Each structure stands twice: as structure tokens, then as C-alpha cells.
Amino acid sequence: MDNVTTSTITEVKTSKSRYSACLLFSANALSRAITAIGDEEFGRFGLCYSHAYMLCEVVEQPGITPSELSGTLCLTPSTITRLVEKLEQKRLVRRESEGKKTLIYPTAEGEAIQPEIAQAWDRVGARYSQVLGETSVCQLTKQVFSAAKALGGGI
Amino acid sequence: MDNVTTSTITEVKTSKSRYSACLLFSANALSRAITAIGDEEFGRFGLCYSHAYMLCEVVEQPGITPSELSGTLCLTPSTITRLVEKLEQKRLVRRESEGKKTLIYPTAEGEAIQPEIAQAWDRVGARYSQVLGETSVCQLTKQVFSAAKALGGGI
DNA sequence: AATTTTTGTTTGCACATACAAATATCATTC
DNA sequence: GAATGATATTTGTATGTGCAAACAAAAATT
Numbered sequence: 001m002d003n004v005t006t007s008t009i010t011e012v013k014t015s016k017s018r019y020s021a022c023l024l025f026s027a028n029a030l031s032r033a034i035t036a037i038g039d040e041e042f043g044r045f046g047l048c049y050s051h052a053y054m055l056c057e058v059v060e061q062p063g064i065t066p067s068e069l070s071g072t073l074c075l076t077p078s079t080i081t082r083l084v085e086k087l088e089q090k091r092l093v094r095r096e097s098e099g100k101k102t103l104i105y106p107t108a109e110g111e112a113i114q115p116e117i118a119q120a121w122d123r124v125g126a127r128y129s130q131v132l133g134e135t136s137v138c139q140l141t142k143q144v145f146s147a148a149k150a151l152g153g154g155i
Numbered sequence: 156m157d158n159v160t161t162s163t164i165t166e167v168k169t170s171k172s173r174y175s176a177c178l179l180f181s182a183n184a185l186s187r188a189i190t191a192i193g194d195e196e197f198g199r200f201g202l203c204y205s206h207a208y209m210l211c212e213v214v215e216q217p218g219i220t221p222s223e224l225s226g227t228l229c230l231t232p233s234t235i236t237r238l239v240e241k242l243e244q245k246r247l248v249r250r251e252s253e254g255k256k257t258l259i260y261p262t263a264e265g266e267a268i269q270p271e272i273a274q275a276w277d278r279v280g281a282r283y284s285q286v287l288g289e290t291s292v293c294q295l296t297k298q299v300f301s302a303a304k305a306l307g308g309g310i
Numbered sequence: 311a312a313t314t315t316t317t318g319t320t321t322g323c324a325c326a327t328a329c330a331a332a333t334a335t336c337a338t339t340c
Numbered sequence: 341g342a343a344t345g346a347t348a349t350t351t352g353t354a355t356g357t358g359c360a361a362a363c364a365a366a367a368a369t370t
């Protein structure tokens with residue numbers, strides 16, 4: 001029960017499958033690394049990156065619905081509900097029921113901190129670029145974006 | 156349902172801050188999309204992708220330690236402990252204490268299902284390639300990998 | 311007009327993951 | 341050789357996320 005297994009494994013290591021393993025692993029590692037930077041910058045507002053992103057969308061489109069946000073942020077409706085709850089709890093947005101829909105509006109405070117959040121985005125971008133180089137960031141973003149869109153299909 | 160969702164990202168936007176937002180968002184979206192495919196394939200074994208990846212490493216290097224796995228999988232030691240617990244619970248690996256170290260070995264069953272798992276990796280890879288194209292997968296993997304390494308620095 | 315189907319949102323539960331603190335062992339220094 | 345510091349691992353706690361089910365409201369079908 002030794003040699004057979006061993007040779008199989010060695011084959012596996014050099015075959016295509018390692019690439020797939022690597023993409024899965026790398027994509028998650030990249031996600032964690034980038035999220036860490038984002039959360040570090042947005043932590044000052046007591047937000048994580050997805051809260052910040054969501055708040056920007058709400059400020060940009062007052063009255064946006066959870067399902068629209070779900071499409072924009074590529075997160076499931078249930079996750080959106082949870083994020084909105086957090087933001088509501090921090091008095092940055094408020095909800096209004098209208099029929100079966102829910103409309104989400106920024107509060108005055110939510111609009112007020114939006115410029116600061118935009119600055120935080122810039123700092124995040126600067127940190128990426130510092131490490132990866134500005135051109136790489138653009139290239140990487142495009143590739144990752146199109147791959148995500150192709151694979152995820154949008155929720 | 157109308158075109159209220161103007162800011163839905165169908166295209167990488169041009170302002171700098173949008174790029175950073177986009178990279179953060181895209182990286183996470185890619186991660187989720189890819190993880191979904193991985194988990195779907197490994198779900199037959201009752202595993203998620205990281206369990207499967209870890210099992211491969213353990214089979215390949217019997218007696219590997221949590222900290223080594225932490226480096227390989229780019230996950231924190233505490234996460235490794237939790238994953239090992241799950242794998243141990245499924246009787247696929249076992250732990251041995253040796254001083255302050257913990258050595259992780261595959262069980263017979265763990266070794267037995269390894270070839271099936273390798274096949275699952277191949278199926279995952281096939282699904283990526285089908286959507287993205289084989290050359291794109293390799294290119295994307297390399298880029299994402301080096302970016303993750305540069306940003307994360309390895310844990 | 312009443313019932314069924316579809317659509318939008320929210321809850322219950324589960325999981326992977328991380329951080330911080332606790333624990334256990336090894337290595338160094340006095 | 342005892343005390344201090346360094347390293348390895350595990351627990352407590354918290355969080356973002358998703359799936360499936362529940363719920364609510366609108367639309368469609370009868």
C-alpha cells in the first residue's frame with residue numbers, strides 16, 4: 001500500500017490539477033490579503049470594507065433596494081440584510097418599507113462621512129500600488145474582475 | 156428592475172478609488188465564485204476545498220505540523236487547528252503529540268480517498284478552463300498568486 | 311374574486327476564518 | 341539548575357458569508 005499511492009501523488013503534483021488547486025488557494029489568499037488592508041483602513045470608522053462599499057452605493061443611489069445591492073456587491077440577499085442591519089445600527093443608513101420592497105437611504109451622518117470613506121479608498125489603492133505597482137493593479141483588477149464575472153455570473 | 160442600477164459594475168471604472176474598490180470587490184467575488192465550484196466538487200466527500208487541500212498535503216508529507224500547514228495553505232494556525240479537527244473527526248487524519256509539536260498523519264481511509272480527491276481537483280480545473288479558457292487560467296493563477304504573496308507576505 | 315405562483319426580504323442555522331489569550335514545551339541566560 | 345524568553349498549538353470569541361426556509365406582498369391564472 002505504499003508504492004502505488006506514492007507514485008500517484010507525485011503524478012498529481014506535476015499535473016494540471018495543481019494549477020487548479022493553486023488558483024483556488026491563491027484567489028482566497030488574495031482575497032484575505034486585500035480584505036485585511038481594506039478593513040484596516042475602514043476600521044477607523046468601525047466598518048469593514050463591504051460596509052464601506054455598501055454605504056457608498058447607498059449615498060450614490062438613495063432608496064436603493066437590497067436586491068439591487070445584492071447585484072452590485074455580488075453578495076446574497078441575506079448577507080445584504082445583515083450588512084444593512086449593521087449600518088443601520090451605526091446610524092449611517094435607514095430602512096423604509098414600501099410594499100414588498102425595502103428602500104435604503106443614507107442618514108445625514110452617513111452622507112457626512114462619505115468623503116472620508118472615499119479618502120480611505122484612495123489610501124487602500126495607494127497601498128496596493130505601492131506593493132504591486134500601479135500598472136499591475138489595473139491589469140490585475142481587470143483580469144480578476146472578468147474572471148469573477150465569468151465564473152460567478154452575478155450571484 | 157429598471158435601469159436604476161446604474162452603478163452596477165459591468166465595467167471597470169476609471170477613477171482611482173473605483174479601481175481599489177473594484178480590486179477589493181473583484182478579489183472577493185472571485186474567491187467566492189471559485190470556492191463555490193471547489194466546494195461543490197468536494198461536497199461529495201463532505202469536505203470543503205480547504206479540507207481537501209489540507210488532506211493532500213498531509214498525505215504528501217505525513218507527520219507535517221500545523222505551522223508548516225499554516226505556511227503552505229496561507230491560513231492562520233488557529234484555522235489549521237479547526238480544519239484538522241474536522242478532518243480528524245471524519246477519520247481522515249490523526250494527530251500525534253511530540254513535545255510542543257503536533258504531527259499530523261493521514262489514516263488509511265485518508266490515503267484511500269486521496270485519488271478521488273485528485274480527480275475532483277481535475278474536475279474543478281476543467282470547470283475553470285471551460286469558462287475562462289485554459290491559458291487564462293494559468294495566467295490568472297500566476298498573477299493572482301504573486302499578488303497574494305506580495306500583499307500577504309505569507310500569513 | 312379567489313387561488314396559485316412569483317418576487318423581495320428577512321430569519322435560523324452553519325461554517326471558514328481571524329485575533330487575542332491561554333497553554334505547553336523548548337531554548338537561553340544568569 | 342532555576343528563571344526568563346521564544347516557539348508551537350490550542351481555545352474563546354467574533355464576524356462575514358451562504359443556504360434553506362419562512363414570511364410578505366405583488367402578479368398571474370383560474
